[in-house]
Amino acid sequence: MSENTQVTLPTIAMLGAGSMARAILAGLLAPHVSVEGAVRVTNRSADNAASFDNEPRVQAWATATNPEANLEAVRGAAIVLVAVKPAMVPDLLDEISPALAEGAIVVSVAAGVTTATMEAHLPEHVSVIRTMPNTPSKIGLGVTGIAAGTRSTPAQLDLICGMFSTVGEVIVLPENMIDALGSISGSGPAYVFYFIEQLTKVAITHGFSAEQAQKMVQGTFRGAVELLAQSGEEPQELRRQVTSPKGSTERAIAVFDDANIEAILLKGTQAAIARSEEMARGE
Numbered sequence: 001m002s003e004n005t006q007v008t009l010p011t012i013a014m015l016g017a018g019s020m021a022r023a024i025l026a027g028l029l030a031p032h033v034s035v036e037g038a039v040r041v042t043n044r045s046a047d048n049a050a051s052f053d054n055e056p057r058v059q060a061w062a063t064a065t066n067p068e069a070n071l072e073a074v075r076g077a078a079i080v081l082v083a084v085k086p087a088m089v090p091d092l093l094d095e096i097s098p099a100l101a102e103g104a105i106v107v108s109v110a111a112g113v114t115t116a117t118m119e120a121h122l123p124e125h126v127s128v129i130r131t132m133p134n135t136p137s138k139i140g141l142g143v144t145g146i147a148a149g150t151r152s153t154p155a156q157l158d159l160i161c162g163m164f165s166t167v168g169e170v171i172v173l174p175e176n177m178i179d180a181l182g183s184i185s186g187s188g189p190a191y192v193f194y195f196i197e198q199l200t201k202v203a204i205t206h207g208f209s210a211e212q213a214q215k216m217v218q219g220t221f222r223g224a225v226e227l228l229a230q231s232g233e234e235p236q237e238l239r240r241q242v243t244s245p246k247g248s249t250e251r252a253i254a255v256f257d258d259a260n261i262e263a264i265l266l267k268g269t270q271a272a273i274a275r276s277e278e279m280a281r282g283e
């Protein structure tokens with residue numbers, strides 16, 4: 001979404017102000033977004049809540065010091081974003097159910113927790129929408145998959161798409177595809193950082209200092225991704241431009257092809273999907 005598109009959102013409560021919720025919150029606090037009232041956030045520790053002391057657009061509670069924190073935060077909120085660990089979601093929904101406003105939308109970012117599970121733990125008058133965002137949301141470059149629940153309306157889905165559009169791209173999809181999306185874009189930033197870590201180690205093995213290795217690897221990832229974004233070319237074409245016939249890159253790519261990187265990535269994403277399915281069963 002363009003930085004200039006003004007977005008207006010109703011009252012929002014975010015339960016579980018950890019890495020993911022804070023990344024989304026950063027987008028909600030951008031100048032082109034206006035949220036009704038302060039964004040209400042909760043988490044466990046008082047220190048974490050205190051980190052919002054100088055942010056007037058956020059009202060924070062800690063469950064460690066106020067056992068009613070979640071109930072107070074959701075009272076009157078139109079959108080309730082649930083961002084605690086997946087195993088904690090059912091208990092949290094039971095806890096907040098009595099305080100939820102009529103017609104509130106409960107939006108979960110939790111991996112593996114189905115809309116059926118959430119709907120079973122919430123009153124009938126509350127709608128559920130399941131999402132799978134990623135941490136680059138923090139800088140407005142997130143990708144979020146969004147799936148409707150059985151009780152959500154098209155207008156509610158649009159509202160939540162608008163909310164996540166403040167932090168990047170949005171893909172609406174059927175719920176049975178959300179674990180697969182999570183295995184690509186939800187977990188994906190970790191894969192990218194992992195490749196950066198591995199290539200940095202390799203550079204050090206070749207005799208470069210840690211500082212040189214960091215500069216060459218991070219500069220190359222950044223430059224390549226930016227070139228892809230700015231050139232409008234396909235990755236295959238940009239790769240061809242680097243890979244001179246009978247040159248050195250060709251030899252490296254042949255080694256990667258022999259190792260069947262695609263099959264390894266498929267296996268990794270299948271393992272991530274299997275884990276999401278375990279979490280859906282509460283394991």
Ligand SMILES: NC(=O)C1=CN([C@@H]2O[C@H](COP(=O)(O)OP(=O)(O)OC[C@H]3O[C@@H](n4cnc5c(N)ncnc54)[C@H](O)[C@@H]3O)[C@@H](O)[C@H]2O)C=CC1
Nearest residue numbers: 016017018019020042043044083084085086109110111133
């Ligand atoms: N980190 C990521 O890249 C992504 C995470 N997610 C989902 O986001 C959720 C949170 O993950 P992270 O932010 O990584 O975890 P985190 O551990 O950084 O954050 C969880 C937060 O929940 C708080 N919390 C725990 N119990 C609470 C309670 N009863 N009431 C209020 N707050 C409570 C904790 O204090 C902590 O601040 C998970 O369900 C995960 O599946 C989804 C997509 C990407």
Ligand SMILES: O=C(O)[C@@H]1CCC=N1
Nearest residue numbers: 110111182186187188
């Ligand atoms: O690792 C996890 O379970 C969460 C979901 C996708 C990214 N982080």
